[in-house]
Amino acid sequence: MSINESATPSSTTNEELLFSMNAEQVAEAIKASGCSVTSVNADGFVRLHSASQGIGFQVLWGNAVSEDEYVDLTLNCPLRIEGGVLPEGVLADWHRAKRFVRAAQHGDLVVLEMDILAAGGITPNHLAMQMQLWSQMMGQFFQHLRSFTTKGVNQTAQERLQATVTA
Numbered sequence: 001m002s003i004n005e006s007a008t009p010s011s012t013t014n015e016e017l018l019f020s021m022n023a024e025q026v027a028e029a030i031k032a033s034g035c036s037v038t039s040v041n042a043d044g045f046v047r048l049h050s051a052s053q054g055i056g057f058q059v060l061w062g063n064a065v066s067e068d069e070y071v072d073l074t075l076n077c078p079l080r081i082e083g084g085v086l087p088e089g090v091l092a093d094w095h096r097a098k099r100f101v102r103a104a105q106h107g108d109l110v111v112l113e114m115d116i117l118a119a120g121g122i123t124p125n126h127l128a129m130q131m132q133l134w135s136q137m138m139g140q141f142f143q144h145l146r147s148f149t150t151k152g153v154n155q156t157a158q159e160r161l162q163a164t165v166t167a
Helices: 022-032 090-097 122-166
Strands: 037-042 045-054 056-061 065-067 072-080 102-104 110-116
Touching: 022 037, 022 045, 022 122, 037 065, 045 122, 056 122, 072 122, 090 122, 110 122
Parallel strands: none
Antiparallel strands: 037 045, 045 056, 056 072, 072 110, 102 110
16 A cells, blocks of 8 residues: 555544554554564564665664553664765755655764654554655655765766866
């Protein structure tokens, strides 16, 4: 189902609201979005790892409301920058054009992140749609990086050509 297809309105379903999320619910939502998920129990916490567009991401748990139940989480995709430098303006351009998913540079990493909140209650369907949105936004971010790099290379070539013409 694409993000634009309408799902059954929650007022006509009997889905219970989630006021917090656990690893099993989030793993099911990731699977519902078409991605596989691996659950790893480390240091007493369940860590979820998955991939979309061939790139891995992880679930970072937020505020615990009880043991293994969280009111929020962050989907996190760290990307190593080849050469350690992004073209100037690539992240600002992303933030001007997109919502929901943020990107930040930390040294030679770019981290793509999206927060999901259960505060006030969400349906399992809403959680699955958030995972689908994440997957689509990851794809759009990778396309943005490819397009921006190509645009930057073409712009540099045009600048050199302009400098040659004016010289």
